[in-house]
Amino acid sequence: MKKLNKSRYAVLGVLAGKPRSGYEILQFMRQSTAHFWQESDASIYPMLKQLEKEGKITGQQESQGKRERRVFEITQTGLEEVQHWLALPAQQETHRNEFLLKLFFGALINENQITTLLQKQLAKIENEKKTYRHIEKSVVAKFPDSNPHKLFWGLALQYGITQCNCEEQWLKKSLERITDDTQHNIPAS
Amino acid sequence: MKKLNKSRYAVLGVLAGKPRSGYEILQFMRQSTAHFWQESDASIYPMLKQLEKEGKITGQQESQGKRERRVFEITQTGLEEVQHWLALPAQQETHRNEFLLKLFFGALINENQITTLLQKQLAKIENEKKTYRHIEKSVVAKFPDSNPHKLFWGLALQYGITQCNCEEQWLKKSLERITDDTQHNIPAS
DNA sequence: ACGGACATGTAAGCAGTTACATGATTGC
DNA sequence: GCAATCATGTAACTGCTTACATGTCCGT
Numbered sequence: 001m002k003k004l005n006k007s008r009y010a011v012l013g014v015l016a017g018k019p020r021s022g023y024e025i026l027q028f029m030r031q032s033t034a035h036f037w038q039e040s041d042a043s044i045y046p047m048l049k050q051l052e053k054e055g056k057i058t059g060q061q062e063s064q065g066k067r068e069r070r071v072f073e074i075t076q077t078g079l080e081e082v083q084h085w086l087a088l089p090a091q092q093e094t095h096r097n098e099f100l101l102k103l104f105f106g107a108l109i110n111e112n113q114i115t116t117l118l119q120k121q122l123a124k125i126e127n128e129k130k131t132y133r134h135i136e137k138s139v140v141a142k143f144p145d146s147n148p149h150k151l152f153w154g155l156a157l158q159y160g161i162t163q164c165n166c167e168e169q170w171l172k173k174s175l176e177r178i179t180d181d182t183q184h185n186i187p188a189s
Numbered sequence: 190m191k192k193l194n195k196s197r198y199a200v201l202g203v204l205a206g207k208p209r210s211g212y213e214i215l216q217f218m219r220q221s222t223a224h225f226w227q228e229s230d231a232s233i234y235p236m237l238k239q240l241e242k243e244g245k246i247t248g249q250q251e252s253q254g255k256r257e258r259r260v261f262e263i264t265q266t267g268l269e270e271v272q273h274w275l276a277l278p279a280q281q282e283t284h285r286n287e288f289l290l291k292l293f294f295g296a297l298i299n300e301n302q303i304t305t306l307l308q309k310q311l312a313k314i315e316n317e318k319k320t321y322r323h324i325e326k327s328v329v330a331k332f333p334d335s336n337p338h339k340l341f342w343g344l345a346l347q348y349g350i351t352q353c354n355c356e357e358q359w360l361k362k363s364l365e366r367i368t369d370d371t372q373h374n375i376p377a378s
Numbered sequence: 379a380c381g382g383a384c385a386t387g388t389a390a391g392c393a394g395t396t397a398c399a400t401g402a403t404t405g406c
Numbered sequence: 407g408c409a410a411t412c413a414t415g416t417a418a419c420t421g422c423t424t425a426c427a428t429g430t431c432c433g434t
Contacts, residue, residue, distance in 0.1 A: 005392085005393070009290070013294040013297065023414075033290065036286040037284060037285060037286065037293075039394095042415085043395085044414095065402075068402090069412085070413095070414085083297055086294055086295075086297060087298055087305070089313075090287040090310060091287060092287075093286065094423095095226060096225075096282040098282055100345050101195075101225065102275050102279055103344060104341055104345045105341070106340070106344075107337035107340070108202065108268070108272055120278040121278070124281075151295070151367070152296055155363045155366065159356075162355050163355060167348075169351070174347075177340065177344065178340070178344075181340055194420085210385075211386065231423070231424080231425090234386060234388090254431080255429085257386070258386090283394090
């Protein structure tokens with residue numbers, strides 16, 4: 001089975017909300033979907049061009065003065081495509097958790113080093129939690145309940161928060177387990 | 190900052206445990222690291238060749254009869270390289286969670302479709318939990334406590350299990366929230 | 379005799395990232 | 407005047423996946 005390009009659905013989904021320019025799509029993604037779906041900046045403009053050629057979106061010039069600006073709107077076929085994709089069950093993306101890979105090889109380094117690794121990860125997670133709490137207060141909470149996106153954005157945010165809490169607890173327990181473990185052998189480093 | 194190839198560390202880490210052939214590395218990864226670090230089969234043999242050329246591993250022919258078999262052993266410089274990398278804080282891999290992307294756009298499809306999506310995900314998670322429980326009973330539990338890897342493999346496994354539990358709880362709560370939500374608007378599909 | 383596991387590879391192509399390139403507007 | 411932000415793109419490269427290619431050994 002061929003692994004097809006899913007960036008298109010991210011773009012179509014964002015445009016389904018409201019018409020936006022390439023730059024606005026990037027901005028929107030950076031503060032929302034980027035937490036679970038990262039797109040690199042350079043990929044967006046060629047994608048917009050392609051989607052326009054396919055008739056999934058239509059772009060119109062809305063330049064102010066000499067600064068060019070093209071605003072894209074999703075078409076009916078574009079909306080249908082993204083809706084069709086949304087209804088299909090999500091397939092697992094390739095797992096790539098660098099931290100777990102390092103932990104898995106933890107026996108190759110000494111206790112100090114592995115402990116530092118976990119503590120750095122803990123700091124990162126706590127920072128992530130802060131970000132999520134900030135988004136909750138300053139973004140999601142301000143939407144009116146009538147906004148149909150509010151429910152789903154809130155759920156996605158909840159996912160991030162609970163996963164963080166979970167990882168935090170696990171990290172703390174793991175740190176204890178590692179320091180308690182007196183059998184731990186220390187290879188030459 | 191250039192994103193460098195991390196497959197090499199996965200291979201070095203596995204070989205640090207004990208000498209293995211390419212095929213054995215693949216087998217080992219398929220039932221262990223694959224849950225958090227996937228490597229495609231085709232990438233392993235060129236990587237072994239490269240690491241050998243760099244002097245990080247040494248391979249020796251151990252063919253039985255006509256079936257060829259090259260077993261690789263990690264060298265001192267290879268071990269040092271992987272130990273050095275392990276001690277560095279893990280950097281975040283690109284986030285790509287297709288399921289969350291779909292949920293985020295949940296307002297674009299009707300309640301039935303979004304509910305089905307979550308239920309499929311729930312089934313997938315429950316299946317994953319089963320796999321982890323199986324690994325725990327049939328693999329990790331059988332190691333002697335003296336094995337220095339046991340602690341870390343157990344922790345990595347615990348990570349997977351707790352994340353699954355967490356996602357499971359969140360999915361169940363989310364399903365309730367979605368069906369309770371009478372304000373949910375249904376676009377034409 | 380045949381299927382499945384063992385065993386090692388190559389080639390083509392696509393996806394994604396990094397770096398580069400250009401210029402306008404706004405605020406300090 | 408300068409930095410930050412707005413705004414859009416291209417080119418080169420790397421990495422990864424898919425598909426292909428080849429042959430052995432073992433059990434039934």
